[in-house]
Amino acid sequence: MDKIAVTLSPRTVTGKKTRFLRRAGVTPCHVFGHNLASETLQAATADLEKVVAMAGTTRLVALQTEGQKKARMAFIREVQRTPVGGGLFHVDFYQVNMNEPITAEIPLRLVGEAPALKTKGRILVHPMAHVEVESLPGDLPASITVDISVLNELHDAIHVRDLKVEPEVTVLSEPDQLIAKVSEITVKAEEVIIAAPVAEAAAPAEGAAPAEGAVPSAPETK
Template sequence: MDKIAVKLSPRTVTGKKTRFLRRAGVTPCHVFGHNLASQTLQAATADLERVVAQAGSTRLVALQEEGEKKPRMAFIREVQRTPVGGGLFHVDFYQVNMNEPITAEIPLRLVGEAPALKTKGRILVHPMAHVEVESLPGDLPASITVDISVLNELHDAIHVRDLKVEAEVTILSDPDQLIAKVSEITVKAEEVTTAPVAATAPGAEGAAPAEAAAPAAAEAK
């Protein structure tokens, strides 16, 4: 996997004046971490956009700070964007100790085709998008692959306990949590309510009384 790196330089402009940095194609950054005071830095916006797209929140980024020979390893902790246009506004990096385990939320990536879905009226249910894991920073996977081609029958399911990861990675999420399952599509029938027809009382308006036919019958005689 290619190394992701970005060049950072010290930042002296703070507060509202940072808008001038952004206009010049520079984005403000902060770097913090365990036993590390927050550092105010900056980087070229174009470089940061590339790093954010490649690294997400689960891949290590080598921070090459101006004046430092050795890069520091960090994860992207937060990316802020402008409400209008979605341009980069601010990026936070979290520096890690490569020899200390960390916990992280790793995205699940569904691959393959489930044979059970070839039958009409079925759907794939996948309530989980991430799992929590623990490992050394260098062993942290960018994502975990879930092969749904093992779902052959209706109600077949994949749980956290079925995930395959490297020995250096420990999954912390509940092993019984559901990741993917084939279910039937259920359509709830609408209840149709029919209003009862009210009986019309004899003699009521619009009804012909039974006695009305009697005189005519008498005259016919």
């Protein structure tokens, strides 16, 4: 897997003045971590866009900071974008100790074709998109593959306990949680209520008093 790296530089511009940085193609950043004070930094927006697209939140990024010989390893913790246009507004990095285990939410990637879905009237139920795992930062997978080709019959299912991960990775999510299942499509019939037609009230005989609750007609003018 290719190494992902980005060069950061110290930032002295803060607050509302950072809009001038963004106009110049520079995005504000912060780097923080366990027992580490937050650092105010910046990077070229074009470089950061590539890093965000490649790393997501589950791949390590080597932070090459001016004035430091050794790169620091970090994950992207948060990406903020502008409401109009979706341009980069701010990026937070979380620096890690490569010798200490961490927990993370890892996306599930479904692959293959389920034979049970070839029958009409069936659907794949997929309630989970991520699982929580623990490992050393360098062993953390970018995603976990789920092969749905094992779903041969109706109601066949894959649970967290069925996931295949490397020995260095521990899955923390509950083993019985459902990941994928083949079910039947159910169509609920809507209840149709047909109102009975209202019978037209008979006109009272000439000279008779109108029925109780009836609205008397206006007198005919001549």
